[in-house]
Amino acid sequence: MPDAPDSPPRYRDKPVSFVRRSGRMSDGQERAWTDLSSTYVIAVERDAAATSIRPGSQIDPATAFGRTAPLVVEIGSGQGHAIVHAASTRPEADFIAVEVFRAGLARTMLDADRAGVKNLRLVEANAPEVLQHLLPEASVDEIWIFFPDPWHKAKHNKRRLIAPAFPPIAAHALRDGGTLRLATDWEDYALQMRDVMTDAADFTPAFEGEWAERFDGRIMTAFERKGIAKGREIRDLAYRRAPRTARTA
Structure with missing residues (x-):
């Protein structure tokens, strides 16, 4: 049955920032999903689509991790190289990897298991819905993107994640003073992000000058090396979540 005309808009009525391809997982990735997903993957309730999150299905991060600790969320974690390294070197913090490609999540679990990482969880879902519906308000210390x-063709720019609708969603999940970290190797997308x-309104720059210094908590991945090899400059940005009490109604 179609939604009533006065129903709130659903995410799948809007462009998403990814195209979910049904690539086949390797045998090792299939085994990882079977053997490790119960440890690492947060089960979520779906809404309209396979990667959606049902509104009202919020989790408690302290329950998911078995403790209360600073929480870092990486959106678009890919193969998981950056977040597995971060989780293994920062045992005092907890990490959530958000990704829509199951093969990448499987690889992340394999590497996390080999490294003995316990402070990492994975969510297979559309990132804005994770921030808006799955995680409690003001529960996240850092969001990494x-x-x-880049959706570099002009006709596809509407699919870019960092667009005017995104900052309020990120602000909802971030605690006051929390940090949103961005990096891209596409100049026009960097300019759009900035x-x-x-x-x-909910953010202030956490850097001086045109661009932020390279975030030293981000390891150099093959993806970043590829951009550099093609002559593209890597640009970082960082923003602080403004105090909620400083805003007027």
Whole structure:
């Protein structure tokens, strides 16, 4: 039955920042999913689509990890190289990897298991819905978005994740003073990111000058090396979540 005309808009009525391809997983990735997903993957309730999150299905991060600790969320974690390294070197914090490609999540679990990482969980879902519906308000200390799909063709720019609708969603999940970290190797997307965040009422820059210093908590991945090899400059941005009490109704 179609939604009533006055129903709230659903995410699948809007462009998403990914195209979910049904690539076949390797035998090792299939085994990882079977053997390790119960340890690492957070089970979620779905809404309209396979990667959606049902509104009202919020989790308690302390329950998911068995403790209360600073929480870092990486959106578009890919093969998991950055977040597995971060989780293994920062045992005092907890990490959530958000990714829509199951093969990448399987690889992440394999590497996390080999490294003995216990402070990492995975969510297979559309990132804005994770921030808005799955995680409690003000529960996240840092959100990382490194090298999101640039959708560099003009007709596809509407699919870019960092657009005016995104900062309020990130602000909802971040605690006051929490950090949103961005990086891209596409200049026009970097400029768009900066313009969007400059206009975001809930954020203030956490850097001086045109661009932030390279985040030293991000390891150099093959993806970043590829961009550099093609002559593209890597640009970082970082923003602080403004105190909620500083805003007026």
